[in-house]
Amino acid sequence: MKRQQLDQAIQLREEARAKQDQEMLTQVRDMLLDLAATYPEDAEVNYQTGVAHDNSGMGKDAIPFYVKAIDLGLSGSDLERALLGLGSTYRYLGFYEEAEATLRRGVQEFPNHRGLKAFLALALYNTGKYAESTEILMTQLLETTSDEKLQYFSRPLQYYAQHLDEKLEP
Numbered sequence: 815m816k817r818q819q820l821d822q823a824i825q826l827r828e829e830a831r832a833k834q835d836q837e838m839l840t841q842v843r844d845m846l847l848d849l850a851a852t853y854p855e856d857a858e859v860n861y862q863t864g865v866a867h868d869n870s871g872m873g874k875d876a877i878p879f880y881v882k883a884i885d886l887g888l889s890g891s892d893l894e895r896a897l898l899g900l901g902s903t904y905r906y907l908g909f910y911e912e913a914e915a916t917l918r919r920g921v922q923e924f925p926n927h928r929g930l931k932a933f934l935a936l937a938l939y940n941t942g943k944y945a946e947s948t949e950i951l952m953t954q955l956l957e958t959t960s961d962e963k964l965q966y967f968s969r970p971l972q973y974y975a976q977h978l979d980e981k982l983e984p
Contacts, residue, residue, distance in 0.1 A: 819849055824862060831869045839870045857886035861896050873903040894924045898933060905937045913937040928954055945978045
């Protein structure tokens with residue numbers, strides 16, 4: 815029964831998100847809040863409830879659901895997305911240190927996830943770690959671009975990205 819209700823809520827949330835239908839998103843949040851009340855120790859239910867709040871522009875309300883889901887042992891791709899959602903939500907709400915810590919954990923656990931790295935770079939900018947932020951962004955750009963001119967200069971650009979404050983003495 816729970817699985818069926820959860821799957822129905824997820825399907826409806828994705829449809830509502832695609833349509834940007836706030837009325838449908840409200841309905842989904844209500845469904846998931848009921849499930850969270852019935853199954854408060856279920857990591858996936860808490861995670862999906864967080865996502866539904868985030869999709870509705872209610873990031874502050876999503877935070878406790880994300881945190882609880884992670885604390886309850888969420889794993890795999892759901893953990894990956896929960897860390898991204900929580901970290902990016904912390905960042906846009908101005909909780910920069912929490913964002914940085916959450917996104918660093920995400921990058922550590924999912925080192926190939928470029929979205930986590932990009933959001934970490936933004937959080938690092940917000941915490942004043944400009945060199946590390948720039949290095950991450952430049953690395954992501956150089957690893958993903960097909961632009962010939964950037965590829966031609968990729969080695970020196972990568973070096974400079976890692977040594978932003980170095981300069982040659984005249």
